[in-house]
Amino acid sequence: xxxxxxxxxxxxxxxxxxxxxxxxxxxxxxxxxxxxxxxxxxxxxxxxxxxxxxxxxxxxxxxxxxxxxxxxxxxxxxxxxxxxxxxxxxxxxxxxxxxxxxxxxxxxxxxxxxxxxxxxxxxxxxxxxxxxxxxxxxxxxxxxxxxxxxxxxxxxxxxxxxxxxxxxxxxxxxxxxxxxxxxxxxxxxxxxxxxxxxxxxxxxxxxxxxxxxxxxxxxxxxxxxxxxxxxxxxxxxxxxxxxxxxxxxxxxxxxxxxxxxxxxxxxxxxxxxxxxxxxxxxxxxxxxxxxxxxxxxxxxxxxxxxxxxxxxxxxxxxxxxxxxxxxxxxxx
Amino acid sequence: xxxxxxxxxxxxxxxxxxxxxxxxxxxxxxxxxxxxxxxxxxxxxxxxxxxxxxxxxxxxxxxxxxxxxxxxxxxxxxxxxxxxxxxxxxxxxxxxxxxxxxxxxxxxxxxxxxxxxxxxxxxxxxxxxxxxxxxxxxxxxxxxxxxxxxxxxxxxxxxxxxxxxxxxxxxxxxxxxxxxxxxxxxxxxxxxxxxxxxxxxxxxxxxxxxxxxxxxxxxxxxxxxxxxxxxxxxxxxxxxxxxxxxxxxxxxx
Numbered sequence: 213x214x215x216x217x218x219x220x221x222x223x224x225x226x227x228x229x230x231x232x233x234x235x236x237x238x239x240x241x242x243x244x245x246x247x248x249x250x251x252x253x254x255x256x257x258x259x260x261x262x263x264x265x266x267x268x269x270x271x272x273x274x275x276x277x278x279x280x281x282x283x284x285x286x287x288x289x290x291x292x293x294x295x296x297x298x299x300x301x302x303x304x305x306x307x308x309x310x311x312x313x314x315x316x317x318x319x320x321x322x323x324x325x326x327x328x329x330x331x332x333x334x335x336x337x338x339x340x341x342x343x344x345x346x347x348x349x350x351x352x353x354x355x356x357x358x359x360x361x362x363x364x365x366x367x368x369x370x371x372x373x374x375x376x377x378x379x380x381x382x383x384x385x386x387x388x389x390x391x392x393x394x395x396x397x398x399x400x401x402x403x404x405x406x407x408x409x410x411x412x413x414x415x416x417x418x419x420x421x422x423x424x425x426x427x428x429x430x431x432x433x434x435x436x437x438x439x440x441x442x443x444x445x446x447x448x449x450x451x452x453x454x455x456x457x458x459x460x461x462x463x464x465x466x467x468x469x470x471x472x473x474x475x476x477x478x479x480x481x482x483x484x485x486x487x488x489x490x491x492x493x494x495x496x497x498x499x500x501x502x503x504x505x506x507x508x509x510x511x512x513x514x515x516x517x518x519x520x521x522x523x524x525x526x527x528x529x530x531x532x533x534x535x536x537x538x539x540x541x542x543x544x
Numbered sequence: 545x546x547x548x549x550x551x552x553x554x555x556x557x558x559x560x561x562x563x564x565x566x567x568x569x570x571x572x573x574x575x576x577x578x579x580x581x582x583x584x585x586x587x588x589x590x591x592x593x594x595x596x597x598x599x600x601x602x603x604x605x606x607x608x609x610x611x612x613x614x615x616x617x618x619x620x621x622x623x624x625x626x627x628x629x630x631x632x633x634x635x636x637x638x639x640x641x642x643x644x645x646x647x648x649x650x651x652x653x654x655x656x657x658x659x660x661x662x663x664x665x666x667x668x669x670x671x672x673x674x675x676x677x678x679x680x681x682x683x684x685x686x687x688x689x690x691x692x693x694x695x696x697x698x699x700x701x702x703x704x705x706x707x708x709x710x711x712x713x714x715x716x717x718x719x720x721x722x723x724x725x726x727x728x729x730x731x732x733x734x735x736x737x738x739x740x741x742x743x744x745x746x747x748x749x750x751x752x753x754x755x756x757x758x759x760x761x762x763x764x765x766x767x768x769x770x771x772x773x774x775x776x777x778x779x780x781x782x783x784x785x786x787x788x789x790x791x792x793x794x795x796x797x
Contacts, residue, residue, distance in 0.1 A: 415648045415672075422634050422645045429632040432594055434620035434649040434712050538636075 248386045253509045254502060259393040259462065261501020262400035266455035267478030268485070268493035269407065270448030276424040276488035277444045280338065283345040284325060285452060286475015287352035292318040292453035293460045293470060294360060297367055307370040307457075315453040322449025323442050331438065349472075356468035364467040367460035371395045396458045403451060404494050411490065416443060424488070473517075477504070480524045486537025495535060545608065547572045547748050548593075548716055553602035554772075555592060562588045563772040566602070570716065575742055576750045577763035579783075581792055584769040586752045587629060590718050593750075594626050595619040607715060621649055625714035627705040629721045629752075635694035639685060639704060642693050643676040646711035679707045682744070683737070699730050703737065710745065717741070719751040723758050731755060735762050760784065768792065 267289060274282045292314040300310035329348050333341045369392055371377045377391040411417040422430035423440045431437050459474055460466050477500060485496025503523055508516040527534065550568035554561065563585040570576050578586050591597040593604060595616040604612045611619050625646075634642050680686040683703040688696060693704060702722060709717055722738065723731045739762055742749050753759045759766060760780040768776040768783060770792040776783055783789055 415644070418637070418641055418645045419648060421637055421641070425634045425636060426632050428596065428616070429628065429634070430645065431616040432596070432620055432626055433646040433708060434617050435645065436617050 244386070248383065249509075251387055252389075253505050255389055255393060257502035257505030258498055259396045259501070260505055261481075261498035262396045263455050263459045263462075263497075264474065264478045264481045264501050265400055265494045265497025266403060266451050266458070267474060268482040268497045269403075269490065270452050271479050271482040272485075272487055272490060272493040273420075273444050273448050275482070276490075277420055278326075278330070278441045279427075280330065280341045281345060281479070282330075282445075282448075283342070283475070283479075284348035284352055285448065286471035286473075286478070287349050287356075288318050288322055288325075288449050288452045288471070289456035289459065289474065290356060290466075290468060290471030291321060291352060291456075292449075293367065293456035293466050294356065295453070296370065296457045296460070297365055297466055300370060301365075301368045311370065311454065311457050314457060315450040318449040318453035318456075319446045322445040322452070326442060326445040331441075349475075353468045353472070360468070362467055362469075364465045367464040367466045369461040369464065370457050371461060390462075392458070392462045396462065399454060399458060400494075403454065404490075407447075407490065416440070420444060477520060480520060483534055484524055484527050486534030489534070489536045489538070492534055492536035546570055547607055548750075549603075549605040550593075551603050551605075553589070553592060553599050553604065555588060555597055555599050555601075561772055563592070563769075566769075566772075566774060568767060570748045570750060572715075572748055573742065573746055574748050574765065575738070575763050576748065577759040577766040578750060578752050578769065579754070579756075579759055579766060580769035580775075584792075585772040586769055587720060588772075589769070590626060590720055590752065593619075593718060594624055620712050620714075623713070623715035624718065625709035625712045625716075626718035627702070627709050627720055627722060629724065631698075631701050631705055633693040633701055633704060633708070635692065637693060638690055639680065639693055639696065640673070640676050640689040642704060642708050643679055643711045644672055646708045647672050647675060649712055676711065679711055680704075682741075683707045699726060702726070702734070706737070706741065710741065715747055717747055717749045719749060719753075721752055721754065723753055723755045731758055734758075738762060 267285065270285045270288075271282065274280065274285070295314035295317045296307075296310045299305045299313055300307050305313075325348055329344050330341060333344060371391045377395050379391050380389040380394060381387070382389065411420060419430065419435045419440050420443070422433065422435055423437055427437055430440075455474075456471070460470070478497065481496035481500040482493050483496070484500060485492030485494070500520060500523070504516050504520050507519040511519065531537075546569040548568065548570040550566060553566040553568075554564040556562065566589065568589075578589065580586055588597065592599045595611070595614050595618070598613045602612070603610060606619075606622055606624060609622060611622050611624070614622070634645065637645070677686055677689060680689055683700075683706065685696075685700060685704055685707060688700065693701065696704060706717075706719070706722070719738070723734055726734060735758060738749060738751070741747075751759070751763070760783075763780065766776075766778065766780060766783045767774055768786070768789050770788075775788045775792060776786045778786070
């Protein structure tokens with residue numbers, strides 16, 4: 213055979229050959245069916261993983277630059293999703309406008325939280341900051357519950373009636389990729405490329421790298437550390453808004469605790485990939501999404517979360533710095 | 545009026561008076577040495593001059609402007625730059641980017657020019673690259689511009705630190721043990737570099753150094769600290785023969 217045939221090609225050829233019809237064809241049809249199913253799980257996993265990656269970017273950038281874990285990050289996603297829910301879902305705004313407004317709201321919220329809750333603790337022990345972050349997380353959840361009650365809201369997909377993004381049919385319709393999946397994966401790739409460009413090729417990006425490596429030295433070279441940290445929170449929160457809209461479009465239940473679980477999973481993804489590393493957050497997020505989806509499909513729906521966290525434990529045991537994390541040398 | 549005027553500067557950490565009653569006057573274009581035995585408070589003085597520590601008493605006036613207790617980034621903008629005793633480069637960034645970080649103070653453009661990548665932004669970016677390369681060339685580092693800072697050999701890392709400090713366009717450059725860990729040849733070369741930096745940039749340089757040949761060789765004025773207090777002040781010759789200085793270094797009564 214001179215070229216590699218896809219499963220559906222093989223199936224079509226077999227069916228057109230009289231000797232192979234019958235039992236073999238039935239076996240092959242199952243074979244193709246399972247292969248398509250696997251592909252579908254895989255692609256959905258990548259899509260879910262892309263959302264984790266977007267959220268993980270927020271965790272990893274804030275950790276890299278401010279050296280703290282912002283456990284309220286997941287709840288920023290939830291607030292962003294509510295903004296999209298009301299503007300797009302209830303008032304019927306254009307989805308792009310709704311998402312941009314949500315990004316603005318989340319940016320302001322992220323910067324505000326940093327200014328009010330974290331900046332006064334800049335010199336405090338890291339445990340104090342960590343506990344404050346958990347406090348902010350509960351605060352945001354409870355405020356959301358007061359404002360919008362704990363009743364789950366049914367989130368409308370932001371790409372459902374889109375004229376640009378349509379579901380993609382592959383292999384004669386045996387494999388359907390939803391518009392949400394396509395948009396999620398595309399958005400993640402575009403954001404990732406833009407972010408890497410920003411970090412590596414702009415003055416503000418250089419300042420971020422400098423602060424991340426040595427805050428004191430950066431400040432002595434004239435970098436405004438507080439402004440740089442605010443910018444980091446702004447970018448992370450804006451990405452969280454995008455992640456929220458995409459997540460709720462695929463998993464359409466919105467309630468005040470919606471952000472908590474994806475937030476923790478994204479944190480796992482960031483640690484998995486190597487916290488502080490931007491490509492690491494991307495890799496960790498996608499891998500985690502795939503692992504979660506495949507274990508839901510082939511092992512157990514109830515155990516999938518446990519498996520995700522098990523992966524974290526194993527990774528930390530084998531490679532404590534995460535997949536792409538750097539070894540930290542402590543200088544005396 | 546001198547470029548830097550420090551009067552009655554002091555700092556206490558709890559009950560420990562690390563530096564007290566320090567007076568310092570540095571003229572424009574001067575090479576000035578700060579020496580003293582280990583633990584005398586030299587680096588503490590640097591940390592106060594650059595805003596890392598807030599002095600508990602006294603004033604620091606740079607070029608007529610009071611900079612006492614300002615934050616390090618503002619003091620950097622006011623015109624004080626420094627290098628570190630233990631090299632503190634941004635190791636994961638390229639040699640060029642290390643310098644560019646420090647250049648950002650002088651070259652400004654609005655956020656929107658940056659985001660929209662307007663021609664003004666590209667022009668500024670080119671300007672920055674040119675300026676950074678010019679500085680690297682002075683230190684013979686232009687060929688290594690794309691390497692990571694951590695890939696440079698030790699001596700070149702020291703030079704890069706000086707180049708990076710100069711990129712902030714300082715009026716006063718503080719060098720914290722620039723010759724530490726260098727062999728006699730490298731030290732001799734560094735002496736020439738420091739001198740030529742002073743001549744080319746016309747800035748004042750204050751340096752801490754334990755290598756007495758280095759200090760005596762290039763500094764026009766020297767202040768000696770011991771236990772946080774000035775015990776002597778003058779040119780190299782008078783310092784060398786000062787009995788208090790000899791006692792501080794060698795012990796005695």
